Amino acid sequence: MKMFHCGQCASLLYFENSCCTSCGTSLGFAPDVMDLLAINSKDADTWEDVSNGNQYKLCGNYRNQGACNWLLPVSDTHTFCIACRLNRTIPDLSVARNHDLWVRLEREKRRLVYSLLRLGLPCEPRQEDQYGLAFDFLADQPAMFDERAKVITGHSHGVITLNIAEADPVERERMRSQMAEPYRTVLGHFRHESGHYYWDHLVRPGPWLGRVREVFGDDTRDYKLALDQHYQCGPPANWQNSYISAYASSHPWEDWAETWAHYLHMVDTLETAWQLGLRVNAKRGSEMNSGPGEAFDPYRTDDFDGLVKLWLPLTLALNSLNRSMGHEHAYPFVLADPVVEKLRLVHRIVNSG
Template sequence: MQVFECEVCHQAVHFDNTICTSCGHRLGFRPDALRVSALVMAGDAKDAGGRPIPGGLWRVADDPSGRLYRQCRHYAVDAVCNWLVPHDDPDPFCRACRLNRTIPDLSVPGNARLWERLEVEKRRLVYGLLRLGLPVVPRKSEPAGLAFDFLADPNPDFREGGRVVTGHANGLITLNIAEADPAVRERMREAMAEPYRTILGHFRHESAHYYWDRLIRDTHWHTAFREHFGDEREDYDTALRRHYAAGPPADWQDAFVSAYASSHPWEDWAETWAHYMHIVDTLDTAAAYGMDIVPRAGLSARLRADGGQPAFDAYATEAFDLLIDHWLPLAGALNSLNRSMGHPHVYPFVLTAAAIEKLAFVHRVIQGFRTAAHVAGTWARSPQVSGL
């Protein structure tokens, strides 16, 4: 995650901010530029029927002749978003919110707050996918696109029957809104013996199943996938029942990023993909703050010769080793800092050589897609991901 700057007062502003606390300017995230910007009103906006559009028209404060934007409807009306929509885009929702198929019943007390927490993390997912140059297309406009259902349990006590199950099916990601309640999520984490359970982690994991369908299934990567992760034709339901009944194999840490990854090749891919996104985004954030954790011997001198740290969203294909060389010492430092404050490890995982090779495979798949899409002219480039 990058750190952004108010164009008016040059104060640092953050991804979810809606107001600059220094100069008071309205802020909005521009998906076409992948940045948070200070805004000024540019006039009233009307729909095709001549009716006023909530929020009016806005432009970037230091670009008086630049592109005009509207606030996403969930920004202007519902106050759960801070993204913008180009004024000539007919969709009332931003690139993140238009992925929603179902949102919670907001007349139920507490649902609005839970939904807001989900939207915050979903926008982080979408930002990360866009930074990586991956396709983020709503299913309502393309059958192979992506959609989200945010649903509530008929019975709010997760220990009883009738639960909404978080998962993915044919591009539709379903998330139980109870996951946005920290107390419920912690009970689930303890019940399932998981060292790490977050909303963002759920989004990244479930997105992996979607991108497996888009990037692996019936492509030239499929054979290599089976060599790394196993044969996904193994019966999925049987594999999960076995995992929950008997637990992971005793030696799971030798080859998998998590215990759950050992349950089935699809889950191994999903857990590895999620960890890859964790790593890239955290390194990107560390670089934005100028954090320089000294990596393995010899690498620091090479970095100085090359002019400093790379941008971790746009590294070249051969740079996976550079990425992991930065991640391992950073993860160790983050864990030590957390322990110093009396908290558990922020990254409670051990990456073995086998797990790292699977992460490298995810890296190659994503870089392969970016390269192919660029050559075909189908990749919508942005300033943040140009130069490959």
Template sequence: MKLFTCEHCGQTLYFDNFSCIRCQHELGFLPDKMVLAALQAQGEHWVAVDAKPGEPGYRKCANYSEHNLCNWMIADSDPCKYCVACRLTQTIPDLSIEGNKTLWHRLEAEKRRLVFSLMRLDLPLDPKPEPDADGLAFAFLSDDPSKAFHEDDERVLTGHAAGLITLNIAEADNAIREDMRQQMAEPYRTLLGHFRHESGHYYWDRLVQNSEWLVPFRTLFGDETRNYQQSLQSHYKTGAPADWQNSFVSTYASSHPWEDWAETWAHYLHIADTLETARAFGLRVKPRVEEAEELSTGVPFDPYRSRNFEPLIEQWLPVTYALNNLNQSMGHPDLYPFILAPLAIEKLSFVHRIILDHREHKAQPE
């Protein structure tokens, strides 16, 4: 994630800021410019404080003006009342239930981080207007609070189907999510990770299925036509193969080629966004051990715009090594508790090539 600067006073700003802590200017993220701008009112609309005369103005997203949970803006020429991130949400939690607004706030905040990354990668973000239409949509649902949970009861499951990503809002409750992580014996479970994983399923449909990439996908990830439900049942019954780390980024990735792709896709987004954050902070890793020269890094390039994947992984390994050791110094578990074997890295490179191919085809004139 980038760092931003207040154009009015020069204060450092962060992606989720609503106002500048120094000059108190209201802020708004401008998706068409990918900047967090200090705003000034101009009639019923808003313009950036450094806007040139005659430059088009903006309106606040309805979730900004009505709920103060989104800081994104909408161009005056756009008739939609919601920003490009919020308009993807089809269903929100019941806000009459205590605590749901807080959970909704967390969901939308992490979803905006996902959307930011997808925009940086020039990936399609068309909203899904109705169930049978193409496009991307989100539904934030909760279990029926009037029913006690039993094993056979239907629960809201986080997942993807035909462009609709559903998240159980309980995942936004840190205590519940941590309990689920321990029950599932997972080393890592985050709300942003859910968004990234489920978006991987959507982009498999958009970028791989029915494309020239399908055959090489099967060569690398396996045959996705094998029974999905049986594969998951087998995974939950017997677990991952003993040598799973030789081929997969996680145990869950070993359950089925679709999950392998989604887990790999999520890890690719982890890498790109974390490296951009490291670059924004000028992070330098240079161990004071002569034998550890290979762990030196400085992230000297934009990870979202690299044509080759190799520089990303070359920078990623030293960054994660440093971050894991910093976490251990504070008594916390590893920040990035994964080992990337050569085959897993090859799969990450495959994701990179598909994204690059889409970007280059998008840039070509029709």
């Protein structure tokens, strides 16, 4: 994630900010320039970038729900921004707490969309393209004794469904513990499920399918049977030698989705570190260096080996910082050589377009 500065007072901003905490100026993220802009209201429907006078309008969910801080060019005929137009179903906002849970989901979804835009990947809303992407944010129904009432997070034919309970930290931690997962976040869900969507768009119909099967395995294996076996018997004893997570070992589709999500973790975290001026190298003395040069962009680099070389010491730093604060490892993963090769293939496919 890039670092953003207020166009009015130059203060450092967070991606989620809708107003500058230093000068109070209104803010909005403009996907056309991929920047968080300081904006002033010219009239009820028009806002102006204080830096250059470009005119925008607020996303409908910015104005009405406080659930978005994105902008659209004033000439755009849509009511909602590109991120919010991906929504097919949102929670029933008349139900207590649903609004807060939905806002948390939207915040993480916008981080996913930021990455997709930075990578130049197609993310047209399904309502505008029959092969586009859509999100259903749903809640479990009261009849919890009936498994049909429980919402299962997943992907099907371009629609990503997310149980809004995942936005509740207490419920998510309960599920993380129950599923014996070292890492479980809302953003991780979004990135994982988007991997299934891009399998259908980048792998299945194109020239990469054969190579992906060589690296990830035979995806024609019975998917339901494979998952049932995984949940009944657990992962193979040596799964860490070939997979990024235990769940990745269940089926090649899940291996792809887990690896895809991890690639997005890598490039976005590396961009954040670079933007903050963080240069990590655990070597000593004359072997130390200052890290990537000013032109470094993890979202656009062709040098995958360079990404890995920077990623490994950064994860060591993340874990060391977390442990210094008394927390568990922020990065509970090991990149075995076969996992690195899978990540390399994802990198090649993403950058092939």
